[in-house]
Amino acid sequence: MGLISRIYGCFHPPTPPKSSDAIRFGVLGAADIAPLALFKPAKTHPEVIVQAISARDRKKAEEYAKTHGVLEVKDTYQEILDDPNIDAVFIPLPNGLHFEWAVRAIRAGKHVLLEKPCTSNSTEAEILFSLPELDQPDEPVLLEAFHNxxxxxxxxxxxxxxxxxxxxxxxxxxxxxxxxxxxxxxxxxxxxxxxxxxxxxxxxxxxxxxxxxxxxxxxxxxxxxxxxxxxxxxxxxxxxxxxxxxxxxxxxxxxxxxxxxxxxxxxxxxxxxxxxxxxxxxxxxxxxxxxxxxxxxxxxxxxxxxxxxxxxxxxxxxxxxxxxxxxxxxxxxxYTWKEAGGEFANLPGETYWMSYRHQLEQFTQYxxxxxxxxxxxxxxxxxxxxxxxxxxxxxxxx
The missing domain is CATH 3.30.360.10 (Dihydrodipicolinate Reductase; domain 2)
Incomplete structure (x- = not known):
């Protein structure tokens, strides 16, 4: 019963009320991984809201947003980056587009949760992770999403x-x-x-x-x-x-x-x-x-x-x-930090939290x-x- 209960909780998690200063995410692309990697984890996080999404096909984006409870649909990726109400972006685009849109997002002052692999090759990775914006006061967070x-x-x-x-x-x-x-x-x-x-x-x-x-x-x-x-x-x-x-x-x-x-x-x-x-x-x-x-x-x-x-x-x-x-x-x-013990014992987490939920919890802290x-x-x-x-x-x- 422990396994069944845990898996049920992963896909039917509780939904606490949202904080007034919650981080608002924009999502670039209607990717298959986004519901697992962000939407469901965000439902259980009082300080995270999935605010907007954009895809190449506006109609597809609207259907996707309705299915997953995303509040807004934007016409372009750039509109998400230009929106001052959006604090962070999740980039689950095809690998070949990671570099461009991560750079654009950092330059727009957004925090970035970037699907792995972070770029197409090491040349792009060295450019991306050496952007001068990452060394400025109140620099944006750039995290490669190795959830496990x-x-x-x-x-x-x-x-x-x-x-x-x-x-x-x-x-x-x-x-x-x-x-x-x-x-x-x-x-x-x-x-x-x-x-x-x-x-x-x-x-x-x-x-x-x-x-x-x-x-x-x-x-x-x-x-x-x-x-x-x-x-x-x-x-x-x-x-x-x-x-x-x-x-x-x-x-x-x-x-x-x-x-x-x-x-x-x-x-x-x-x-x-x-x-x-x-x-x-x-x-x-x-x-x-x-x-x-x-x-x-x-x-x-x-x-x-x-x-x-x-x-x-x-x-x-x-x-x-x-x-x-x-x-x-x-x-x-x-399955929890308490079970891991040692220096990890007091970290937050529930048995039903997937690695994506832990990743979201630690996005701005780890x-x-x-x-x-x-x-x-x-x-x-x-x-x-x-x-x-x-x-x-x-x-x-x-």
Whole structure:
């Protein structure tokens, strides 16, 4: 019943009264992700109102606004940016338009919640996150919307990992074949489509954050891409291997054409073998331990997640002979910050809050360094270069 109650609460949340000084959002584009990423979370937030939306098709925007309870419809994206009553914008446009409209929004003095990936490539990311407006007094907030980074289970998982001890990390995500088709923007090269851009960014971010550093090299990137003359250079599946400064290896894979049954995303961290103090051992004997930590449900933790810890122990003689070997396992879950514990225990949140709701809560409070988003796109470029497909195209906009 806990699962059913939690999922029901995600999609039928309580709606508290709004504050008189609530942040008013404008939305650029009638994207499929907006209801999940902003509309439903905003309903539960007393200090957030979705004020206006604009889309290329006015009629579509009106129908969309009526369906989702958006108060106003604007004729153009620029009208949203010019409206003094709008404090912030959410940009869920196709990847290839992120850079232009994020720049325009920042220059208009709006706070920006920008769908991941933040731009098409690192060239755009360096320009965007170096805008002089971001260094002015009362500067606008610019946050790349990696929603899963704000979820309690992810914070708890990171707290269990020490970057210097990591030997290898493997991470996987997927979208089943029936939820994807060639007509989607994921497979439009000019709009910066591709599996690495779509789901792979989650895996790349997990590697960077767990290692606490950017990779030194993309050792390999095996990408399967369409070659039909229409969707060329758009990868639908990939596996990339990176080498990190501590000598550790990170392996990320994803597909937009996966098996019919949805499999939750995951990340597994393999810790270097270590000596474990044990006063009960005989002379010449030493206990060694290898650890594996897995976060099941990396991307959408609220539906289901679990942190599994496996400890593989061996007692050996000084000559290396194994006297005894055993495994110990344990599991934890953290749907709330209280369950995550430690330094997170007093943060606000409810069991039914999705990662998007946590993201919205922390939008103006949680600071992700600008360099983080630039480093993310450098890693994406590194993989695309190694794959032979090349980085996604840079916008004409400056």
């Amino acid at each position: 980074r704000f979820y309690p289970s992810w914070a708890l998982f990171r707290s269990l990992v020490k970057p210097a001890e990591i030997e290898r990390i493997e991470t996987r995500s997927m979208i089943p074949w029936w939820a994807s088709n060639k007509n989607q923007i994921h497979f439009n090269y000019n709009l910066s489509g591709g599996a690495i851009m779509a789901m792979g960014t989650y895996n790349f971010a997990a590697l960077r954050l767990l290692f606490g550093d950017s990779p030194e090299e993309c050792v390999s990137c095996d990408a399967k891409a369409f070659t039909d003359g229409i969707h060329d250079k758009c990868d639908y599946e990939f596996e990339a291997t990176f080498r990190f400064p501590n000598g550790g290896i990170g392996i990320a894979s994803s597909t937009l054409m996966g098996e019919a049954i949805i499999k939750p995303s995951w990340v597994t961290v393999y810790i270097k073998e270590a000596i474990i103090p044990n006063d009960t051992l005989s002379a010449g004997q030493t206990q060694y331990q290898e650890r594996e930590l897995t976060l099941q449900g990396l991307v959408h933790g609220v539906f289901w997640h679990r942190i599994d810890v496996k400890e593989i122990n061996e007692i050996r003689t000084k000559e290396g002979a194994v006297i005894r070997k055993w495994e110990e396992t344990s599991s934890r879950k953290a 600071w992700v360094e600008r360099e983080d988003s630039i480093a993310q796109m450098k890693m994406v470029d590194m993989a695309y270069e190694k794959s032979g497909l090349g980085p996604r195209p840079t916008s004409w906009f400056r």
